[in-house]
């Protein structure tokens with residue numbers, strides 16, 4: 190029987206109360222060992238995860254996979270320093286380049302929960318395609334848009350699609366390294382994966398898993414609205430403060446952390462929208 194487990198984080202931002210437990214991580218108990226998908230935001234989280242895995246199976250950890258280079262997905266790697274850790278090449282490079290700055294930022298937001306956490310860069314490079322590990326055959330789908338490299342893992346034997354942060358459910362998406370056009374294209378590919386006969390469960394990077402593609406539609410709706418809002422505001426000559434002050438439509442305002450993610454996204458995306466609007470006028 191396929192045995193796949195997930196730890197569901199809160200749909201909140203990092204705080205000293207939640208200790209950064211705001212992310213979904215997962216593990217697959219494969220015939221010859223355990224495959225861990227993302228390691229959480231801290232050493233402490235990784236250690237707790239490892240203890241929880243040990244209550245389910247005595248099998249060794251065969252591999253840890255990081256879906257992308259955001260700190261809530263890889264800073265638990267240190268708890269798995271004795272096993273291979275793998276990611277796409279660009280994710281490995283991103284962790285090497287930005288990992289320490291990300292960790293410092295989480296220390297500021299999550300406080301003592303981060304104690305002792307150090308960046309552990311994945312030592313192994315993953316490539317797209319069929320990937321056999323610990324007696325399990327996975328499909329690795331290399332996409333991008335949430336960051337420069339977003340790995341989707343399809344486990345055909347359980348029917349689980351591990352979407353990473355390309356999909357948010359019941360929480361506004363984060364955009365610090367987003368290319369919205371690429372992200373929307375990636376969502377189309379994810380959508381196709383959920384229409385395959387073997388599909389059973391979609392696990393977003395944040396928010397509850399589902400047995401359908403609803404969170405893909407939700408993420409697409411937010412991103413489509415967000416980029417149209419940036420473009421229209423820039424075309425209308427609004428400045429950043431005007432754009433920040435725009436009201437959120439009710440369907441989006443009701444999402445957890447919508448107001449704070451909107452503010453951050455304006456900071457990330459509005460300058461480029463302004464450049465586009467200026468370019469169009471020339």
Ligand SMILES: [Zn+2]
Pocket residue numbers: 257259335354363394
């Ligand atoms: Zn992310």
